[in-house]
Amino acid sequence: MSFDDLVSWLGDGAIPYYLALAKCVFAVLFVMQLVPVLIWAERKGAAYIQDRPGPNRAHIMGIRAGGLVHTLNDVVKLVMKEDIIPGHVEKRYWAAAPVIAMSVALMTWIVVPFGDNFLGYQLKVSDIDGGLLFVLAGTSIGVYGVMLAGWASNNKFSLLGGLRASAQMVSYELSMGLSAVVVFLMAGSVSLSNIAEMQAGAIWNWTVFTPVGLLAFVLFWTAAFAETNRTPFDLPEGEAELVGGYHTEYSSLRFALFFMGEYANMIVAASVTATLFFGGYNVPFVTPDMLREHSDGVLIAAGAAIPLLVVFAVVAWKRRERPFYQALPAGDARLKEPMFFVAVWLGAAGACAALAVAGLLGVSQQLSLNTLTFGWLENATVFGPDLVAAVVGITVLIAKVLFGCWFFIWVRWTVPRFRYDQLMDLGWKRMLPLALANVLAAGIWVALFPNGLLETLGLK
Amino acid sequence: MAMPAARKMTSLESIYLVELFKGLALTMGHVVKNLFDQNRFVTIEYPDVRKTMAERYRGAHRLLLRPDGKVKCVACMCCPTICPAKCITIIAGEAPDDPAEKFPVEFDIDMLRCIFCGFCVEACPKDAIRMDTRIYEVNAYTRQALIHNKTYMVNLMDGIKPPAEEFYRLNPESAPAGFVSSPSASGAP
Secondary structure (H helix, E strand, C coil): CCHHHHHHHHCHHHHHHHHHHHHHHHHHHHHHHHHHHHHHHHHHHHHHHCCCCCCCCCCECCECHHHHHHHHHHHHHHHHCCCCCCCCCCHHHHHHHHHHHHHHHHHHHHHCCCCCCECCECCCCCCCCCCHHHHHHHHHHHHHHHHHHHHHCCCHHHHHHHHHHHHHHHHHHHHHHHHHHHHHHHHCCCCHHHHHHHCCECHHHCHHHCHHHHHHHHHHHHHHHHHCCCCCCCHHHCHHHHCCHHHCCCCHHHHHHHHHHHHHHHHHHHHHHHHHHCCCCCECCECHHHHHHCHHHHHHHHHHHHHHHHHHHHHHHHHHHCHHHHHCCCCCHHHHHHHHHHHHHHHHHHHHHHHHHHHHHCCCCCCEHHHHCCCCCCCCCECHHHHHHHHHHHHHHHHHHHHHHHHHHHHHCCCCCCCHHHHHHHHHHHHHHHHHHHHHHHHHHHHHCCCCHHHHCCCC | CCCCCCCCCCCCHHHCHHHHHHHHHHHHHHHHHHHHCHHHCCCCCCCCCCCCCCCCCCCCCEECECCCCCECCCCCCHHHHHCCCCCEEEEEEECCCCCCCEEEEEEEEECCCCCCCCHHHHHCCCCCEECCCCCCCCCCCCCHHHEECHHHHHHCCCCCCCCHHHHHHHCHHHCCCCCCCCHHHHCCC
């Protein structure tokens, strides 16, 4: 191999390997980094719903970051705490349960596409033909984590919690699977990439904007609450009856795994729902090809965020006048906080301005490994437009996922818990027949309008 | 007691979704209002921001002085007599300049026993004791530090004076008998 061969291999030739690594890292980080944000959103959301300020004590050099530092505190606390293994537990299964709960939640994310094709490579970790079936299978395995925890804890309350969890997950899995079948019928594929591609373009291409799709979404989303053990279906942890449910006996990092697993499940459920019903990574009315063609325009559009960020900076500056800051003694570290936020927002505005300038210079249409190595790798493939399309896709998916997760949190602090018989009644007597009828309706719908309603009626 | 029969849900209610969204709209309203007006919170960020107590709030006691700087109290024993918690200890003495009058050589209130009923204020014929300091943080690391003595109560003004424990540490000559500054008190937040 000559030197030039090596250079070109390190450049364009190695792109699939760089990409594979980046995709794996991204998939893990996506879930793991959203978890602390969600924990913060849960606390702050709960507080704001209940007219409280929420967590705001912990700080680093006076910077409290609206309570985000508390999450960091939690991590340190959970890691440093003593790992207690009760004497009466079945050790092997007991230790395996949290690992299953967490790893399954991370695993199911690998089939979710987070952007359109990048230089012809799909932006998802694994292109399994099963697609959504893999997600459904994964969430089913998640039951084992909960069930093993309940059983191996050798504790009546934990066992009850585990039993409730497994019964609930098994019952709602049916409605969930049947609602997914509706989307399969409409897309003609179980691959999440194909389902997302089908929904590109106009907003009414989204599955949720068909009658059968809407019902399927409602059923799927309700079942997702039950699958992730969130209120109003969080009977497995019903603290009033069962102490802590299946994770009563767990402490320190093992408890953290369950805790993070719950939030990771939320993220997975939200991303799958976004992909199935809300177009996944697609921006309404904009196809990925349009993004590639006008990638410089997209960068310039980032400049539109500058006024908003400046307004944020002004609001942050105004915070100094709040009674809290007035009451602080001189020299208190927290007095620096408004300045910090002003710096953050102005920095973000600066970043947006830099993007807009790059767009005006037309950088993205020529961006390649050649640009990054200052002309060392000649004739490298231009990936700028694809990169812009991918980043926009990721951003849009994150926005949809965050909204879904906020909905989980929002419902938790609004709705009281169901009773066990009500839960089973809803799952088996109402949602299952509806889901079955919906599959039938979807079959008829697809047979009547094979290319979608608007096209069949000649409106498109 | 017989439970009233549960109202039957209307068909709209039994779908849950409409009622669910009504609830969601309510909670989101709170979130939006709180986001835009941070002064709506019902909680107080306590150690940094403190509640201003009402004028008539019964806080820690203080002893009043005459214009000539002597304690108004004449050691008539009305307050220890009426005190239901028996927390006031007065040792009376003859006033040095006017043998016809009494004055309290010692005037101790055991704040661990005090129930803040305010009877002592009501009973006082000389308006010598008041509970208008609005101080509600009566706490210390030792029992001795919770005995408020004459020197402390004379110096106690509207919430600006240090807690008894710190006062006794700074003025050891006026501390009650048996007062030992606890090691944890000095490093306390």
